[in-house]
Amino acid sequence: MKHETIETNAGLLIALTLVVISIGGLVEIVPLFYIDDTVEEVEGVRPYTPLELRGRDLYVREGCYTCHSQMIRPFRDEMLRYGHYSLAAESMYDHPFQWGSKRTGPDLARVGGKYSNDWHVRHLIDPRAVVPESIMPGYPWLARRDLRYDDIERRMRALRIAGVPYSLTEEEFAANVERFGEETARQLDITRARENLEAQARRGNYDGDPSRITEMDAMVAYLQMLGTLVDFTRYDEGYFVEFR
Amino acid sequence: MNEPGHEQQSAPGKPGEVETTGHVWDGDLREYNNPLPRWWLWSFYATVVFSLIYWLLYPAWPIAGTYTKGVAWINYEVEGEPQRSHWNSRALLLRDMQTGDAAVRQREFLQVIAEADHDTVLSDTDMLAFVNSYARGIFGDFCAACHQTGGAGIIGLYPNLADDNWHWGGTIQAIEQTITRGRMGYMPPYRETFDDQQADAVAAYVLSLAGHEGGDPEQVSLGGAIFQGYEGGCYACHGREGLGLKSQGAPNLTNDIWQNIDVTGAQSHAERQALVRDLILRGVQREMPAFGDRLSPAEIRVLATYVHQLGGGL
Numbered sequence: 194m195k196h197e198t199i200e201t202n203a204g205l206l207i208a209l210t211l212v213v214i215s216i217g218g219l220v221e222i223v224p225l226f227y228i229d230d231t232v233e234e235v236e237g238v239r240p241y242t243p244l245e246l247r248g249r250d251l252y253v254r255e256g257c258y259t260c261h262s263q264m265i266r267p268f269r270d271e272m273l274r275y276g277h278y279s280l281a282a283e284s285m286y287d288h289p290f291q292w293g294s295k296r297t298g299p300d301l302a303r304v305g306g307k308y309s310n311d312w313h314v315r316h317l318i319d320p321r322a323v324v325p326e327s328i329m330p331g332y333p334w335l336a337r338r339d340l341r342y343d344d345i346e347r348r349m350r351a352l353r354i355a356g357v358p359y360s361l362t363e364e365e366f367a368a369n370v371e372r373f374g375e376e377t378a379r380q381l382d383i384t385r386a387r388e389n390l391e392a393q394a395r396r397g398n399y400d401g402d403p404s405r406i407t408e409m410d411a412m413v414a415y416l417q418m419l420g421t422l423v424d425f426t427r428y429d430e431g432y433f434v435e436f437r
Numbered sequence: 438m439n440e441p442g443h444e445q446q447s448a449p450g451k452p453g454e455v456e457t458t459g460h461v462w463d464g465d466l467r468e469y470n471n472p473l474p475r476w477w478l479w480s481f482y483a484t485v486v487f488s489l490i491y492w493l494l495y496p497a498w499p500i501a502g503t504y505t506k507g508v509a510w511i512n513y514e515v516e517g518e519p520q521r522s523h524w525n526s527r528a529l530l531l532r533d534m535q536t537g538d539a540a541v542r543q544r545e546f547l548q549v550i551a552e553a554d555h556d557t558v559l560s561d562t563d564m565l566a567f568v569n570s571y572a573r574g575i576f577g578d579f580c581a582a583c584h585q586t587g588g589a590g591i592i593g594l595y596p597n598l599a600d601d602n603w604h605w606g607g608t609i610q611a612i613e614q615t616i617t618r619g620r621m622g623y624m625p626p627y628r629e630t631f632d633d634q635q636a637d638a639v640a641a642y643v644l645s646l647a648g649h650e651g652g653d654p655e656q657v658s659l660g661g662a663i664f665q666g667y668e669g670g671c672y673a674c675h676g677r678e679g680l681g682l683k684s685q686g687a688p689n690l691t692n693d694i695w696q697n698i699d700v701t702g703a704q705s706h707a708e709r710q711a712l713v714r715d716l717i718l719r720g721v722q723r724e725m726p727a728f729g730d731r732l733s734p735a736e737i738r739v740l741a742t743y744v745h746q747l748g749g750g751l
Contacts, residue, residue: 197460224499267530269540274578276731278530299578307731309724312583315594323591324582430531431515437496437525 230436233282237422239373240286240357241415242380243345243390244397248415250348251408252291255332262293263302263419276303277425280433288355298329303420310399313413335409336400345386359383495524543571550742551735555609558742565746572743575736579728580744588747592699594723601750602694606683608751612741617734619727622686626720630668639663639671640713644706646679647693651706697721 199206225231241249252258265271267278279302284290308316312323318336320327349359359381360366369378380389394406399413458468492498494509506523513520513531522528534540546567550558558564577586580598584590588598596604604622605615627636641652642660663669665677674687681689688696695701698712732740 200460224504227502228499228504229502267526269530269533269537272530272534274574278527306726307579308582309726311724316582323594326586429515431513431520434513434520434522434525434527434531437522437527 231281232285233280233433233436235280235282235423236427237424238282238285239377239422240352240359240381241418242393243342243349243386244393244411244414245418246348246352246415247340247342247345247390247408248411248413249287249291251335251412252415255335257301258291258293260295260297260329261299261301262296263290263300264292265300265302271300275300276420277423278433279420280423283420283423286352286357288352288357301416301419305417305419305421310397310413310417311401313416314400314409317409317412332412335412336402336407338408340394340406340408340411342387342390342406345390346383349383349386353383547571547733547735547739551738555742559746565742568739568742571736572739575732575740576743579731580740583725588744590696592695593697596696598744598747600694600748602689602692602696602748603683603750604681604686604688604696606751607745607749609738609741609745611683612744613737615725616732616737616741616744617727617729620686620723620725622721622723622725624674624687624721626718627669628718628720631663631717635659635663635668636714636717637710639669639717640710643679643690643713643717644700644709646690647700648691649693649700649706649709652710 199209240246263279263284265275265277265279272278279292283302284292314336316323317331318333319331320329349357350361353359353361358365358369358372360369360378361383366378366382369381372378373381379385382389391406393414394410395403397410397414399411399417400407400409456470458470460468462468492505493507495507496504497507498505509524510521511524511528511532513522513528513535546564550564550568553561553564558568576588580588583595584598585595590597590599601607603611605611605620627639631639638656638660640660641656642658642664645652645657645660664671664675664679674682674685675690676682676687679690681687688694693701698716700709700712703709703712728737
């Protein structure tokens, strides 16, 4: 094809430009889908419970990812501050993943259990009430608004299409029991989503107000489970190196 | 739109004239055909050579379910056994943690402190310097969110660590235990137990314990009877003399240090009494998370030593 043909034909020029720049992306991304060792074999990782899932949706809605990453890189300084580096397996059920690319606030990949529920509630309502030097905006409406979860089944069904093992049929449920154990499998059962969500919010009482289920309940439930699924004491130091 | 015209590529004729590509736009716009600058061309070739060496050394090309691993390797240890892996950032981190200069020195220092007894650490300036610099980072990340950067806490929410008054004990051992296992602070609400008059009386008595004069003597003596009697049972945790009980996290009520209400900031005795009464009625429920899974015992030792010296005391 002659230089001049491309140069004088805007449509063709755009198409060929896209082909050229997508090669860089494809070469880097596509192999990760079929290289065997990308996702580590590790115990404990499970899809989100209905309440955590709603919390995660709110995390995305409020744009938390624009300031907080969820990706602890394998560097000594990050390990000392945030804990074990993130595994690919830990975000295998995330659609989309929340790795982020910028830290205005700290990384949140292992924030679960680090602070009390009460602290999270106060901090989300008014960050400077507990951390005077914080520049994070407040999210006071989370505590005021009732959590909408009449569409929780639909949200789980959508993720099921994307490959997350939420179960609809008896067979899928049985497969989940086999894979995650009975207790977790129950949480992943779409037909029980609403009662599961209500039960977890009641039991956890994340926002300190047991009389209603607010968006704060879901958000704190999500934050408190981040990075807590894998028990790293069960693996020797060299185990995760073998997957690279 | 003006279609480009076409003419023969022109070679430079006179000095100063430049070769053109032969494309003509809008009748008279021509495109120069300058050769690439020599330095640019050679830099480009150099990057090609660099990438070839890179492919050889490091993981690069995907092949079916695996990839070329490269010939660079990293040595590390797993449970004392030497291991060797192709170059990757995880192995690099492991090696860095095991044999990196700063990591080794830090580990040695942590080890020394973990094995030394508390008094030795507190009296050795080198160890103390290490404790202060290492613990400041951990404190900033794990503790300051609640207890604030300087450890002063927030009245009503998070206890002050920078004074010598401790709910659960201020010895290094006690602080280590607090950090490792977390604490659940609880005082039951007396809303259902006391009527207003009784709550007022207990508040007056509690203030008198802390040395605040100006309470109605009748209220104080009624409050004392409730505090020391079956009805209130306050003595069970706060003690007969109001000195508190560290195993329950029950504060000393006699030293006029208040973590849950701002008594010293109140203007009048009536205001102070109202603060104490409201606290008695609503109770206290506080939680400090456990950090035993997040921090190593040596780090907890360092942190506890740091927190202890913020204000001292037992």
